[in-house]
Amino acid sequence: MLLYTLIGGYMLTSMILFKYPTLLHKKKKVKFLCQHISHRGGAGESYENTMCAFKRAVGIGTQMLELDCHLTRDGEVVVSHDQNLLRSTGIDKNIAELDYKDLPLLKQCLPIDFDPDVEYVGSAKEEDRRFALLREVFEAFPNIPINIDIKINNDRLISKVSDLIKEFNREEYTVWGNFSDEVTQKCYKMNPNVNLLFSMQRVAMLILLMYTGLLPFVPLKETHLEIFLPSIYLRRKGEPSPTFLPLEKLVVRTINVLLVRPCLFNHLRARGIHVYFWVLNKDEEFERAFNLGATGVMTDYPTRLKLFLKKRTIE
Structure with a gap:
């Protein structure tokens, strides 16, 4: 009976x-x-990770710029998704x-990772296709989140950023991290005052805590959860091979069932x-x-998202 x-x-x-997490935790x-x-x-409307793209997006009215960083041989923090330059x-x-x-x-002509059947074809001007430095981005947009x-596990890169x-x-006004928990923990240790992403390992922990009922009791140092809709993963990967199709579908469906839960998002937002x-x-x-309760959406097409939000507000 006691049990x-x-x-x-x-x-x-x-x-x-x-339902009421602020009874125990101070709201971030x-x-x-x-x-x-x-x-x-x-990336669908300008050359990805360039000053041209960032200026255009801010001009449209984007509220946040997402970008990726690497370190050059001479120690400059350059804005690029890929470490290897072949694709770009x-x-x-x-x-x-x-x-x-x-x-x-x-x-x-630059391929768009999350729109695999499309390439961005833009200006032939060299300035539009130059790699940007993170310093340039910070200088140009002091008030934009x-x-x-952080694309690679490099202590020097994390320190310089x-x-x-x-x-x-x-x-x-910055949030940083990586899918890798090791990289994300290094970011937090380097500067705990910067807003922090959940790593994939911490997302798995989040799911475990939610389904065991422990989540409301556990403090979280992260400030931002970034996740994908399962259909987006399959779109990016293209058509999976028949050999792996059943397993891939199973993984995607599992993620959809366990993670994409409005009750979880409501709890985190609270x-x-x-x-x-x-x-x-x-x-x-x-x-x-x-509709699922997202705070925000990340897109390759800033104009398309702006029009959607405008229409949604009017309706």
Whole structure:
């Protein structure tokens, strides 16, 4: 009888705190709230991760820029998704092998990772296809929140990004991390004042805590959860091979059932944690994300998302 009473008390307490987490935890006070996030500056409407893309997205009205960082041989923090330059420039070299001044220009026709049947074909102007420095981005957009993906496990890169964040007084307007828990933990240790992403390991922990009822009792240092809709993963990967199709579908369905839960997102938002979905490029995807309780959506098409949000507000 005592055991049943204890279990019942635990379940009731967990349910109450899950719905009202601020009874136990102080709500995080993130300085920005962003519905509209431009992935790589809007890779479907300009050359990804360039100053041209960032300026265009900000001009459209994006509320956050998402970008990726690597370190050149001469120690410059360069904005690029890929470490190897083959996809983006046609040159089979790593960024770490070259000085910044020797980086090639982006190809005039650039594939879009999350819209695999489309290439961005833009201006032939060299300036539009130049790799940007993180310093340039911070200088140009002092008041725009920026989401930084630290692409490789490199202590020097993390240190230099942290130094730039502090130099430009951007700790409260930047969020950083990586899928890798090791990289994300290094970011937190380097500068705990910067907003932090959940790593994949911590997302798995989040799921475990939720289904055991422990989540409401556990403090969370992260401020931003970035996840994908399962259909987006399959779209990016293209058509899976018949050999792996059943397993891949199983994994995607499992993620969909366990993680994509409005009750979880409501709990996190009540704790001041933002929930972003990436990378969504169609109106029906935008609609689903916001209906599920997303704080914001990351897209390759800033104009498309802006029009959707405008229409949604009017309706």
